[in-house]
Amino acid sequence: MRSLKKRRRMQVLLAAAAALLIAAGLIGYGFRDGINLYRSPTQVSAAAPDPDEYFQLGGLVKEGSIVARDGVAFDFVITDGVAEIPVSYVGGDPRPDLFSEGQGTIAKGYFREGRFEARDLLAKHDETYMPREVIDTLKESGVYQDPNS
The missing domain is CATH 1.20.5 (Single alpha-helices involved in coiled-coils or other helix-helix interfaces)
Incomplete structure (x- = not known):
């Protein structure tokens, strides 16, 4: 038993x-x-990630940097006020309506040969919203300005 x-x-x-x-x-x-790591332009400039590492790059879209290419592809620059990273959007979706110069954005993709290849873009969903990660990055570099003040 x-x-x-x-x-x-x-x-x-x-x-x-x-x-x-x-x-x-x-x-x-x-x-x-x-699990996608978030990095600022300063962090990417200081230590370039592996070309096969998929991560999020966030900051402000630099004024005058958006350049349209064929189809839905376009180029722009993300900055945190200290460093700038050139970005090529190679995703399949058109540019988000609220994606514009001087606004916060997060791009998801790969950093290869000195350029970030974005597969996805996250833009603000209203006129005052900015991703928390982007705000933290801009505060660290001393560039952040509260839109409510």
């Missing part, structure tokens, strides 16, 4: 361990592209 209880207990423990390993594997698989 005791050996049957021991066998059942071992089966339950092995099943629980297998379920835990499968759950951990699925969580890791789900996060493989979901």
Whole structure:
């Protein structure tokens, strides 16, 4: 009788361990592209990331830097007031309506050969919004101006 209880207990423990390993594997698989680091232009200039690293670059769109190319592609410069990074948008969607010069944005993509290749753009969703990460970056460089003041 005791050996049957021991066998059942071992089966339950092995099943629980297998379920835990499968759950951990699925969580890791789900996060493989979901965890994107945020960097400012100053951080990218100081230490260029690996060309295959997908990350977020945030700051202000430099005045006079937006240049249209064929289709929905365009170039611009992201700055934090200290450093500037040239960006080429190569995504498939048209430019967001509220994406404009002097406004905060976050671009997602890769930094290759001195240029950021953006696959996605996040722009403000109203006239006063700016992403928290961009505000923090601009405050660190002393460029941030509160729109409410």
